[in-house]
Amino acid sequence: MPDPDWPLALHAVLAARGVTLASYVPDAGHAALIRAAEADPSMRTVALSTEEEGVALAAGAWIGGGRSVLLMQSSGVGNCLNMLSLIRTGRFPFLTLVTMRGEWGEFNPWQVPMSEATAPAFGLMGVQVHRVDRAEDAAPTVDAAAASAFEGGSAVAVLLAQRLIGSKSFGEAPK
C-alpha cells in the first residue's frame, strides 16, 4: 500500500535540509506539500505569478544565505528556460520539485507537449533530473536531490510522476 502521506514526508525532508523558502505556482499534486509548508512557521511560502520568478528568487535567496525550493507542474518548466541561465551562469545551488502532467491518464491534451519536453528541457539547461514513480521513493529522492543542491552545489529537479500523484485528483474525465 503506497504511503498517502508522502507529501508530508517531503516537507520533513526539506525542513531537515534547511529549506526555509518554498515558492510555487500551484498544482493539485503539490497542494498537500504547500499546505504543510504554510503550516510550518520556519518555512516561508511565496506564491509566484509565473514559474521563472521562482528561479530568480532561488538565486537571490541563496546569496542571502537562504535555501529554497521551487514547486511547479511540468507545464511551468517551459516558462523557466531562459531564467535557468541565471542558475547555470552563476552555478547556483537549485532545487525544484515538478509534478508531472500529461503522462498517465491525462484528460487534458494541452498538458502533453511540455510533459514530454520537461526532462529534455532541464537537460538542455544543465539541470540534473531525478524521477519518482513510487511513493516510497519520494522522500529519499528529494533528500538526495537536496543534498546534491545544497551540499554539492548542483541544480537538480525531481519529477514527481503523474501516476504517483494520482490522475483522479485532477477532476473527472469525460465518459
Next chain:
Amino acid sequence: MSGATETRLDRRAVVARLLRDRGGTVVVSGLGSPSWDVAAPGDHPRNVYLWGAMGGCVAMALGLALAKPDVPVLAVTGDGEMMMGVGSLAVVAAQAPANLAIVVLDNGEYGETGAQRAHTAPNAPNRADLAALAAASGLRGARTVSTEAELEALAGEVPTTGAGPVFAAVSVAPGPAARGAIANALKDMGHGRVRTRLALGLSAV
C-alpha cells in the same frame, strides 16, 4: 507624469544619488544599462549585476530581501526588464518585504537594442504607466519620479530597512547608459554571488 516638454532626469546621476548613502545595501541591477549605471559610481561587493535573466531582477531582489530581512535590498532595473517581470510586483506586494525598494529607470525605449519604442514611451497617449501598474499590483505607495525634488524625496526612502516595499519609476532621458570600464569578473555571476555572500558575513558556498 513625464511629458515631452519636461527635462528628464539623467539615469547615471539618479543612480549615483540613490547609492550615495547606501550603507550596507545590497543592489541587484537588471541587465544592460542599469548594470552599467550601478557599476559607475564604483564597484561594490554588495552589487549583484545581471547581464541576462531578463524579467528576473525584482524576483531575485525579493529572494535576497526575504533571506536577509535585516539588510536593505535595492533593485535597479529598466522599464523593458520590468515589463517582462511585471507580475513579480504582485508577488512583492503579497510578501511585503519592509527592506526592499524597487527603482525602475524608465526611458520609454529599448535603449540597448536600437531605441525601439517601449510600452512606457512618454509621448504615447496609450502608454503603460509603471507606477500605476505597481500600485494596482498592491504596492500602494508606488510613484513616478520626474523632478530633482522628487528624486531627493525618494533618496530619503531608498535604501530602506523599514518602510518598504518602495516602488518608484524614474523618468530618465532616452538612450542607453554610457559604458564604463567594467572588469570581466563583474559579468561572472559565479564570482559575484560568492563575493556578495562573503560581504554579508556568510560562507562562500
